[in-house]
Amino acid sequence: MESERIVAGLHCGEVLADLSEHLDGRLSFDRAERIDEHLAGCAECGRLFGEVTAAVRALRQLPDELLPPEVEERLAEALPG
Amino acid sequence: MTADDAKVSDETLIGRTAAGDPSAFDRLVRRHQAAVYRFARAAAPDGPPGDTGDAVEILRETFLAARRAASRHRDETSARPWLLALARQAIDRRHPRFREADLTPLRELARAAGWQSGGGGAVDESGLSVETAFAALPPEDREILTLCDREYFTVDEAARVTGLSDAAVRTRLHRARLRLLARLKERPHGE
Numbered sequence: 655m656e657s658e659r660i661v662a663g664l665h666c667g668e669v670l671a672d673l674s675e676h677l678d679g680r681l682s683f684d685r686a687e688r689i690d691e692h693l694a695g696c697a698e699c700g701r702l703f704g705e706v707t708a709a710v711r712a713l714r715q716l717p718d719e720l721l722p723p724e725v726e727e728r729l730a731e732a733l734p735g
Numbered sequence: 736m737t738a739d740d741a742k743v744s745d746e747t748l749i750g751r752t753a754a755g756d757p758s759a760f761d762r763l764v765r766r767h768q769a770a771v772y773r774f775a776r777a778a779a780p781d782g783p784p785g786d787t788g789d790a791v792e793i794l795r796e797t798f799l800a801a802r803r804a805a806s807r808h809r810d811e812t813s814a815r816p817w818l819l820a821l822a823r824q825a826i827d828r829r830h831p832r833f834r835e836a837d838l839t840p841l842r843e844l845a846r847a848a849g850w851q852s853g854g855g856g857a858v859d860e861s862g863l864s865v866e867t868a869f870a871a872l873p874p875e876d877r878e879i880l881t882l883c884d885r886e887y888f889t890v891d892e893a894a895r896v897t898g899l900s901d902a903a904v905r906t907r908l909h910r911a912r913l914r915l916l917a918r919l920k921e922r923p924h925g926e
Contacts, residue, residue, distance in 0.1 A: 712860040
């Protein structure tokens, strides 16, 4: 299937390459604005961006794994005081 | 970390460690040991080290290296990127590996995550699913996601830990996120 296209002057492939940079706010204002226009007008890229954002949010919301007590005890023993 | 511990900066603890203060070193260890442990579990090449002895050794080597290098630490910010860089060296010594370039085309990764497929395959955001999906990723993906999306390191800090260029960090992070998404959209057998 090949349904990539140009929306807001940007090809889907260009937008795909910039999705994480956009998510992290590392693009210039102008570039971010054009990407947003593309995402609003392209269902495939808009959906992918929403899903990547959701996956990253879910990963960030995982609780921190605690240090197992036995590891902490053995580390304390292994480090000279 | 207690409220009292929190008042003392990493810089101060590292400085006192360099001057030979064992209590400062102990506080530095207690403040960061869980983060070093999580990073070791994520970045170890053969999967999270279930073997407690291996995890202890990586932690021990990391903090001993930190104590030796404390007098050379010149960072004005948090000690964590510095400690995780030392942890990465400890992991590499114990698990030597050849790091291959990721040559999978970006479009292929995106299509595996459902791009250009006309929809379908909802993202399962439940905690258990995310944990399972994350654990199933290659160590390079777990490592970069831990640094950037769990520790909230800057690109520059993640580059310092991994030894990659800034551009390579950004590329690897994007690819890791796409692979995580693809995992989250996989349906278990029988559903």
